[in-house]
Amino acid sequence: MLRIAILDDYQDVALSLADWTSLDPDCDIVRFGENLSTEDKAAEELAEFDVLCLMRERMPLPATLIARLPRLKLVVVTGARVRNIDLEAAVAQGVTVCHTFAGESVHATPEIAWGLILSLARSIPEEDARIRQGGWQNSVGTILGGKTLGLVGLGKLGARMAPIGKAFGMDVIAWSQNLR
Numbered sequence: 035m036l037r038i039a040i041l042d043d044y045q046d047v048a049l050s051l052a053d054w055t056s057l058d059p060d061c062d063i064v065r066f067g068e069n070l071s072t073e074d075k076a077a078e079e080l081a082e083f084d085v086l087c088l089m090r091e092r093m094p095l096p097a098t099l100i101a102r103l104p105r106l107k108l109v110v111v112t113g114a115r116v117r118n119i120d121l122e123a124a125v126a127q128g129v130t131v132c133h134t135f136a137g138e139s140v141h142a143t144p145e146i147a148w149g150l151i152l153s154l155a156r157s158i159p160e161e162d163a164r165i166r167q168g169g170w171q172n173s174v175g176t177i178l179g180g181k182t183l184g185l186v187g188l189g190k191l192g193a194r195m196a197p198i199g200k201a202f203g204m205d206v207i208a209w210s211q212n213l214r
Contacts, residue, residue, distance in 0.1 A: 037105070038085040040065045042092035069093070077102040084108065091115065097123030108132070144194040151178075179203030188212050 036058065040048045043065050054063060064083075069092065070076035076093070080086065080103055086095070088111040095109065097120040109119060109131045116133050124131050153159055156175035164172055183199035185192045188210035199206045 036061045036085065037083045038063045038087065039080055039083040040087045040089075042069055042089045043067055044069075044089075048087065048089070073099050073102075081105070085110070088112070088118075091118040093118065095119040095124070100124055100127055100129065110134075140190055140194065143191050144198065147191075147195060148198055181205070182207060184208070185210070 038057075038061055040063065043049075044067060046065075046067060048065060049063075057063075066079070070079055073096070076099055082105060083103070084105050085108045086093075086103075086106065088095075088109065090111070090113050095118065100106065100120060100123045106127070106129050109124065109129060111119065111131070111133045114133055114135060116131060119131055121131060155178055157173045161171055161173065164170070178199075179202055181204050183195070183204045183206045185195055185206065185208040188196065188208045189212055192208060192210060196206045196208065
């Protein structure tokens with residue numbers, strides 16, 4: 035029986051985002067909704083698994099942990115960046131590591147960043163809670179127009195942030211190795 039672990043699925047979405055039924059019926063899929071917080075805990079919990087499915091960079095796989103997972107043959111990680119896995123150690127142990135394409139993070143990450151900026155500038159969480167409790171608006175908020183947006187890095191994500199800041203009427207300044 036092939037044992038597959040889905041790690042750090044905090045949002046309980048992994049089983050709904052892929053067609054797991056296409057796998058052999060003998061596959062045993064186990065979803066971990068909580069982080070395996072220490073290497074010892076991870077080694078104990080994952081020792082009997084052949085495949086690890088990682089959510090982004092949440093679970094590190096250093097050489098020391100890979101060496102403690104004797105059945106491990108495949109690691110699949112969502113996203114195109116694989117900085118949390120010791121790839122040399124995986125190759126040395128005969129473990130294949132693959133990743134999904136970058137996906138929608140080129141859009142999602144700047145959207146989340148702007149959501150947080152707007153939430154802070156306009157006190158949206160506090161005002162929403164106040165209204166839900168029967169109150170009314172209690173703060174004025176900060177206008178973004180005329181303010182300065184400073185970006186450190188103007189790669190894929192920073193380059194998406196800049197025009198949005200300009201659309202708000204912000205002065206945009208950036209430092210980036212890409213500007214050299």
